[in-house]
Amino acid sequence: VLSSVGLVRPAGAASAHSVAVRADVFFKEYPIPGANGYPYDITTGPDGNLWFTEHGRNEIGKMTPKGIFREYRVATRDAGLENITVGSDGNLWFTEALANRIGRITLTGAIVEFVIPTSASYPEDITAGPDGNLWFTEDIGNKIGRITPRGVITEFLLPDPNSFPGSITKGPGRTLWFTVPVLDKIGSITTGGAITEYTIPTSTGDDYPGGIVAGPDGNLWFTEVNGNRIGRITRHGAITEYLVPTSDSGPWDITVGPDGNLWFSEIYLNKIGRITPGGSVTEFRLPIGHRPSGITAGPLKSVWFADLDASQIGQAKPLHRAS
Secondary structure, three states, rough: EEEEEEEOOOOOOOOEEEEEEEEEEEEEEEEEOOOOOOEEEEEEEOOEEEEEEEOOEEEEEEEEOOEEEEEEEOOOOOOOOEEEEOOOOOOOEEEEEEOEEEEOHHHHHEEEEEEEOOOOOEEEEEEEEEOEEEEEEOOOOEEEEEEEEOEEEEEEEEEOOOOHHHHHHHOOEEEEEEEEEEEEEEEEEEOOOOEEEEOOOOOOOOOOOOEEEEOOOOOOOEOOOOEEEEEEOOOOOOEEEOOOOOOOOEEEEEEOOOOOOOOEEEEEOEEEEEEEEOEEEEEEEEEOOOOEEEEEEEEEOOEEEOOOOEEEEEEEEEEOOOO
């Protein structure tokens, strides 16, 4: 276990780089202080602030709904910070893909890092489980990992070699659901370690399921990065897919919005998308030079996203409840 206290760098309030209304959505973006932050993933903390990983500067960032930033340095250099989530212990937990560690940061910025037993496992995504533990994917390790709030790690080997598991989320009951991008599968694992996998019906071998989230309808919803679709899978494994109108948009991450719809980032074409539980898709264009990646529901009845290339945190506020 490696420990450090995060280096706090108050940055003051940031003025919004751009404000716009796209159809029935209000957009606003906040530039991260300093250069080359490259925010990758984002979540809403129990303190009501936005917490995000800075892939470029090896820091965990925090932004208030008013745009005031603080940043906390991770002790291990070039850790490859990727995804972040809230744990049952009230702390933020994140993956360090290149350092082979799981990190934990308190709301006051104290950071502890835990080494994963499997070397070079490349931990990618992480989520809070129904058992009070954190669950994460090991992309190269070909495993699903579980870490207790005290840092005890258990790993579960996936049945197919070279599965490269991607995103993971808490599902109904005592299950976690995850994507298997290179095999075009969606998987589930119980808290006891039993694994089941389902192949995407339209699989061409390159649909690349990306983000996944539990929807308001009791199903799981996921993105198909190369398949250019949003998928829905029931707890029994029945899959339905919805085409994104813009070709090659790269639907990436997905979350449940404050309006009861699913919102997703389109990493290839500078857009934020919305899909209703009934399958109706709407897209909203961002300015040129932006690349939205991680996305989360958050304060001010808004969806918030990490703008990777522009090094900004974006806000999308629905002005009406879509149906």
